[in-house]
Amino acid sequence: MVPYPSSSGRRAVFSVTGRLLLLHRIAPMVPALALSVEPLARRHHHPAIRGFRRGQGHAATLSARITMLSRQDPPGGGGGGGAAGGTPLYLGIDFGTSGARYSLIDRKGAVHSEGKRAYSPPVGGGGAGWASSWRAALFQLLGDIPPAHRPSISSISIDGTSATALIVDSETGELLAGPFLYNESFPDALPAVEAVAPANHTVCSASSTLCKLVSWWNTAGAGGGAGSAVLMHQSDWLLWLLHGRYGVSDYNNALKVGYDPAADAYPSWLMAQPYSRLLPPSVMVPGAPIAAVRDDVRSQYGLSEECVVCTGTTDSIAAFLAARAAGPGRAVTSLGSTLAVKLVSEARVDDARFGVYSHRLDGAWLVGGASNAGGAVLRQLFGDDRRLAALSRGIDPAAASPLDYYPLPRKGERFPVADLDMAPRLEPRPESDAEFLHGILESIARIEAKGYSLLRELGATAVEEVLTAGGGAQNETWTAIRERVLGVPVRKAEQTEAAYGAALLALKGADRRAGAMAS
Ligand SMILES: Nc1ncnc2c1ncn2[C@@H]1O[C@H](COP(=O)(O)OP(=O)(O)O)[C@@H](O)[C@H]1O
Ligand SMILES: O=C(CO)[C@H](O)[C@H](O)COP(=O)(O)O
Numbered sequence: 001m002v003p004y005p006s007s008s009g010r011r012a013v014f015s016v017t018g019r020l021l022l023l024h025r026i027a028p029m030v031p032a033l034a035l036s037v038e039p040l041a042r043r044h045h046h047p048a049i050r051g052f053r054r055g056q057g058h059a060a061t062l063s064a065r066i067t068m069l070s071r072q073d074p075p076g077g078g079g080g081g082g083a084a085g086g087t088p089l090y091l092g093i094d095f096g097t098s099g100a101r102y103s104l105i106d107r108k109g110a111v112h113s114e115g116k117r118a119y120s121p122p123v124g125g126g127g128a129g130w131a132s133s134w135r136a137a138l139f140q141l142l143g144d145i146p147p148a149h150r151p152s153i154s155s156i157s158i159d160g161t162s163a164t165a166l167i168v169d170s171e172t173g174e175l176l177a178g179p180f181l182y183n184e185s186f187p188d189a190l191p192a193v194e195a196v197a198p199a200n201h202t203v204c205s206a207s208s209t210l211c212k213l214v215s216w217w218n219t220a221g222a223g224g225g226a227g228s229a230v231l232m233h234q235s236d237w238l239l240w241l242l243h244g245r246y247g248v249s250d251y252n253n254a255l256k257v258g259y260d261p262a263a264d265a266y267p268s269w270l271m272a273q274p275y276s277r278l279l280p281p282s283v284m285v286p287g288a289p290i291a292a293v294r295d296d297v298r299s300q301y302g303l304s305e306e307c308v309v310c311t312g313t314t315d316s317i318a319a320f321l322a323a324r325a326a327g328p329g330r331a332v333t334s335l336g337s338t339l340a341v342k343l344v345s346e347a348r349v350d351d352a353r354f355g356v357y358s359h360r361l362d363g364a365w366l367v368g369g370a371s372n373a374g375g376a377v378l379r380q381l382f383g384d385d386r387r388l389a390a391l392s393r394g395i396d397p398a399a400a401s402p403l404d405y406y407p408l409p410r411k412g413e414r415f416p417v418a419d420l421d422m423a424p425r426l427e428p429r430p431e432s433d434a435e436f437l438h439g440i441l442e443s444i445a446r447i448e449a450k451g452y453s454l455l456r457e458l459g460a461t462a463v464e465e466v467l468t469a470g471g472g473a474q475n476e477t478w479t480a481i482r483e484r485v486l487g488v489p490v491r492k493a494e495q496t497e498a499a500y501g502a503a504l505l506a507l508k509g510a511d512r513r514a515g516a517m518a519s
Pocket of ligand 1: 098336337376378385470472474475478
């Protein structure tokens with residue numbers, strides 16, 4: 001057995017099959033999550049963890065396969081060279097649907113290092129496997145950062161997919177239930193949520209975080225099983241792995257559990273519910289300093305004692321931040337696995353009937369929603385991105401496709417139509433793959449256009465320009481099709497990765513901490 005370096009009173013050993021098992025209890029603050037991690041992770045002795053229990057109380061054997069896709073060292077500042085003169089650096093990490101990425105920037109916004117890791121759920125599926133994949137990807141990415149840069153990292157922030165939540169035991173750190181993913185729906189809980197929330201409130205969607213919490217509460221929590229259970233959003237949980245404190249979130253992630261960003265508080269109708277005690281009590285602005293990095297993680301990865309972990313946001317808001325769109329009428333469409341629109345609006349608009357909600361960002365309202373039609377269906381139908389790019393080059397974006405699809409990866413749509421039972425529509429399929437792709441790209445553009453016109457109909461500021469983020473932003477043909485269909489200028493953002501937006505939040509958090517220390 002290979003002894004795991006003991007630290008803060010815990011030990012774990014790798015079994016001969018390279019599986020990480022914990023021999024005895026560990027410091028309660030250390031995240032508890034037992035997984036049999038492929039030997040790959042052995043190189044990064046990340047904090048040991050405890051038995052991983054889902055609602056059934058049985059240890060789950062999970063294997064997270066991590067594939068390092070790429071790491072680019074920036075020209076001139078890469079490899080072991082490190083930031084010149086120890087320039088303070090700010091780390092953003094994005095946990096999207098298909099993978100995790102990091103971006104390490106300086107105060108001027110120059111990228112000193114970036115990288116990504118694809119993750120895949122363990123064989124046999126299972127929600128719990130996602131937590132182990134995310135956790136493994138987090139520590140793999142920290143290990144991918146050039147060691148020479150790490151002491152200069154002043155702050156860290158993480159974005160995750162919205163309405164993605166976990167139920168954790170705050171006594172042991174063990175995962176009690178979930179993760180419940182952003183596009184999973186819990187219609188069983190909808191009547192109970194609609195009975196307490198205002199009509200058409202953001203939480204009145206079966207995929208809302210509140211429906212996920214209430215569904216768990218009705219099956220496991222109400223009977224007293226909720227003792228020390230707490231709700232954590234995906235980015236809260238990943239940040240907690242770094243700082244070890246419970247009860248902290250941000251007002252973007254907390255929106256879909258019912259937090260009111262205008263009042264900057266949970267509404268009384270929510271606080272009156274028995275399950276409200278699971279909610280994170282400290283909901284802060286995105287990019288607020290939380291705490292220093294935990295000693296074991298800091299020493300493991302060579303981070304500075306000054307490095308501070310900061311609150312995060314959701315992935316599409318991080319992408320919005322990266323695009324630096326400013327002013328009413330400016331919008332960012334994230335073309336990732338899904339299609340998420342964010343429009344800067346003077347008026348707040350929330351209407352669960354259409355999957356429309358408003359996020360607060362500093363003094364503005366980001367009105368929008370997210371459709372399940374997006375890159376996921378492209379990958380499903382055309383395989384890798386290179387083929388997508390090659391086929392796209394054969395399409396004339398000036399010609400409108402006569403094909404009328406609704407390209408969902410599976411049943412269920414959130415925006416601009418909130419319909420759990422909406423089925424994909426991808427017929428008739430032409431002989432030519434290029435024609436088929438043209439129809440799909442144009443049909444997703446029509447969904448995007450419908451989304452922006454719906455926001456206008458509901459009272460939001462009219463869209464004047466759209467910047468594009470996410471993997472689909474690379475597709476110039478699609479950009480041209482979208483510009484024709486939307487009827488407003490559409491262009492690729494200079495920074496298309498949400499991780500860059502998370503790094504900007506880390507920069508804000510470092511400045512907030514400096515300001516607080518100075519006052
Ligand atoms: N050239 C391209 N044209 C259209 N879509 C693309 C292209 N390259 C990548 N994509 C899409 O981008 C998506 C991945 O983008 P990303 O922003 O990483 O998404 P997420 O964070 O949701 O996983 C994939 O679903 C893929 O289909
Ligand atoms: O679809 C998603 C997956 O990438 C988004 O995370 C999410 O639905 C968008 O939510 P929000 O508008 O709260 O950022």
